[in-house]
Amino acid sequence: MAQVLEFRLPDLGEGLTEAEIVRWLVEVGDVVAIDQPVVEVETAKAMVEVPCPYGGVVTARFGDQGAELPVGAPLLTVAVGSPVESAGGGADADSGTDSGSGNLLVGYGTGAPPVRRRRVRPEGLKAAVAVSVAPAEAAAPAPTPEPAPALGPVAVVSPLVRRLARQHDLDLRRLAGSGPDGLILRADVESAIRSAAEAPVPEPAASSSSPAGERVALRGVRGAVADKLSRSRREIPDATCWVDADATELMAVRAAMNGAAGAGAPKVSVLALLARICTAALARYPELNSTVDQEAREIVRLPQVHLGFAAQTDRGLVVPVVRDAHARTTESIGAEIARLTEAARTGALTPAELTGGTFTLNNYGVFGVDGSTPIINHPEAAMLGVGRIVPKPWVHEGELAVRQVVQLSLTFDHRVCDGGTAGGFLRYVADCVEQPALLLRSV
Structure with missing residues (x-):
């Protein structure tokens, strides 16, 4: 019987707690092999190709290009087992039956050679998922994001998203998240900031304390450098x-x-x-x-x-x-x-x-x-x-x-x-x- 396994963003090492999706290397319906790179992410340190420890058919992806995910957030789900093999029209047996490589992913891939991706027919994919979704959900229920104690039941797990909202005086309780289960992503916050900036505002009676001009987000390498230099100046x-x-x-x-x-x-x-x-x-x-x-x-x-x-x-x-x-x-x-x-x-x-x-x-x-x-x-x-x-x-x-x-x-x-x-x-x-x-x- 097929089984749907969830692959989460692994610990990328060196104290990194989040990563931004740069490019998906697979699509829903693709057949992937064990340890095949499935997504390219950018951390505060480097660009990293993340390999998946499961072999089978990709049934879902979580996060669009540019989305920032915390370590432990779902990346994708893979249907593994015999129904996947038949749906894939000849996928390797090892790819369909092995439960995973067991490799620890710390900052880089496992070194497996590139694998040519294959796509199953939509009807085959549906058959595989229909057989396996219920057992997978029972075996591994997806955790709900921890609510923020100060803001009430807000679906935010990334501290960077919270900080960005605070910097722009944005009430997260008023946002509808576009992520899984209504999770609020960085893209949702940035969209709300842009909407607020484009909305007409009355002429203020006094000059604003916030300077006008182009705003460039401190993120990725630039954000990491800013944090490290600021800490150096504070402590040394x-x-x-x-x-x-x-x-x-x-x-x-x-x-x-x-x-x-x-x-x-x-x-x-x-x-x-x-x-x-x-x-x-x-x-x-x-x-x-x-x-x-x-x-x-x-x-x-x-x-x-x-x-x-x-x-x-x-x-x-x-x-x-x-x-x-x-x-x-x-x-x-x-x-x-x-x-x-x-x-x-x-x-x-x-x-x-x-x-x-x-x-x-x-x-x-x-x-x-x-x-x-x-x-x-x-x-x-x-x-x-x-x-x-x-x-x-x-x-x-x-x-x-x-x-x-x-x-x-x-x-x-x-x-x-x-x-x-x-x-x-x-x-x-x-x-x-x-x-x-x-x-x-x-x-």
Whole structure:
């Protein structure tokens, strides 16, 4: 006998509590295999294809494109069992009878190869559903959304939807939800906000406290960045020190390394060299590779260096992380930076590749600026900023010369160290930029 199983949005890891539907990969009536990706969602960390642990016929989908669902909300239902096989006209037996893969979905798919989707005839689908809906409902009743204690019986489960409504003074009790069982979705709230904005209003007697202009929702990556930066400013007493350095020798070393590698070999980037310098500096000043446990009032010095680097993408600013950078060579760091940068551009970074950093390198020189006071990437303790490398007048060996000069800045959490440690770290980085041979004495 066939059975309808409900697949809910799984825990995507890293503390993520909701995701937005970007694109459905299956339709009602399609035959899906176990662990086949069925929907593409966007979290505050990355784009993720979510695989379904059941094989059978898709009988329902919950949520349109753009809808934001909390973890645990229904995504789709799948009819599994022998009636599905006959309705599908030859679906694999394993797809119809297996109860699921049992894989835990944390931030990414299970790695199964892509499966060609098939669609059953509507009459076959109806037969399968007719046989199986009643047992499924009896076995797994859908939970009703928990009502909001302050607003009465309102069908809202997403805290983001509630916050959006509060920001616009919108009474959720007056809305009819378009989701399952009348669930109020973000799209319902945004539609109500637009309707209120378009409605004619009388000329106010006094100027409104709310500024007029285009409103851009802080959501997805942009919203996550805003939350993290705000938290950093609230919790971290940061300070910044900076220094100019002569990068002429560093650029010469890079040219020599790339020349020796030969044609077709991967080129060593300036960012990779600076990353290698950072790992050497952190070995000397481990105070800056730490975090603060505020509740325990303890500084936690971390044994590994997981080096993040800021990357600008069409989706906003992201910080991919090079794992175990302290154990890598310059070439290995460079190769991993190149791989992560390409993944960032295509939106293929996983949540695991965007979290867990212990120190961040920010090359804002690519934007044509010399200096900055960057905000620390919470919960890290420091960030090194690098400006553009440009020809400038410089006193070299007692004479005025034109040299390649870069400004370096270090923003640090003053709780983990004092200015002497921060200055020592930055001075060592600048010395390695000016005299790259110093690295050979520290390895």
